[in-house]
Amino acid sequence: MSDISSFLIPKGFRFGATKAGLKASGRADFSLIVADEPANAAAVFTANKVSAAPLAIDKENLRATGGKVRVVAINAGNANCAAGQAGLDAARETCAAAALVFGCKAEEVFPSSTGVIGVPLPVEKLIAVMPGLAHQIGADSDHFHQVAQAILTTDLVEKTAFARLERDGKEVRIAAVGKGSGMIHPQLVPHATMLVYVLTDAEIEPAALGGYLRGAIDVSFNRISVDGDTSTNDTVLLLASGAGGAKIAAGDAEFDEALRQVCTSLAKQIVADGEGVTHVAELRIDGAVSDADALKVAKAIAHSPLIKTAWAGCDPNWGRLMAAIGYSGAEIDPNQIDIWFGDLRICRDGGRAEELDEAAAHEYLKQSEFSISIQLHQGEGKCVFWTTDLTKEYVAINADYST
Known part of the structure; x- marks a missing residue:
């Protein structure tokens, strides 16, 4: 598990988690990553032809906004997969509720789910706790830690990775949080469920973000396997808030290497926490x-x-x-x-x-x-x-x- 240092948390984001009642353990199971302003985004998703409802909505929303995300809403304990129209409706209702709470467009919300497949998502539980959670989110390492814990399912430890570099005298921060323990053999496209959220406070256009992300996953998340099963929910999301003031264009070798190192660190942590793993x-x-x-x-x-x-x-x-x-x-x-x-x-x-x-x-x-x-x-x-x-x-x- 990586050390969480507040000075490495990228600027322009707030975090938090709460208990919505989805996990049988009673632990926190609903978390938010909120950008102060709509962040530029790039994402890759599972190649499994049976994919969860949130992924379909995420793709729709990213197309509608041209690659902008304001709120990431993540629930654990229910995959919202193989639930038919009800699953799609639940994902859309999550977006609508977040839009009301945070004053953004529903298309700027990025829902994610992980947990048991084939069980209807009780979205009303997420909607009920969202306003209270909105008042609890913060930008420090403790709040980031809440997300790292709440997204876990069969995982035994949280998974985080960090990097920083300088560009034109300004600090660029990269932080990543993820989960995964079983059902791990990601086949992410283009090119236990694994969910990964990578954040930077650099200003990077969505097209350039996509190039960086594809290069990073090819040497990290697409190079791991616990059991050979490709999940229905695999997602990697890269967000750039621009709040740090540094601008990064496509082809920046130093940023590219830092992102690859962060993704590789997280990928190796996921393997090491594989279900029942001893080697x-x-x-x-x-x-x-x-x-x-x-x-x-x-x-x-x-x-x-x-x-x-x-x-x-x-x-x-x-x-x-x-x-x-x-x-x-x-x-x-x-x-x-x-x-x-x-x-x-x-x-x-x-x-x-x-x-x-x-x-x-x-x-x-x-x-x-x-x-x-x-x-x-x-x-x-x-x-x-x-x-x-x-x-x-x-x-x-x-x-x-x-x-």
């Missing part, structure tokens, strides 16, 4: 024909129950890696594959390395985080991907999730 694996694939082929190999490994359960038992069964590489669909030569666990050579030229020390490999895999490097010797393609083991605890959590 996080960083997969480094090199020598593929293309980056796309490298990603095929990484995903085949990351989604293999055989491999993930071996990691849960710290079992250095590298033959399962070879099998996954073989069926990944990537162009390979089985006799040219090399594999390392950290610095330990495991496989050479497609076969067991003479120096393989199984006891040392077993000890290496006992670490909570470890790295596996695979060299395919086919080209210049590469990728880095983060994933997890698969444990009995994951099964227990998801066997009882809705009951």
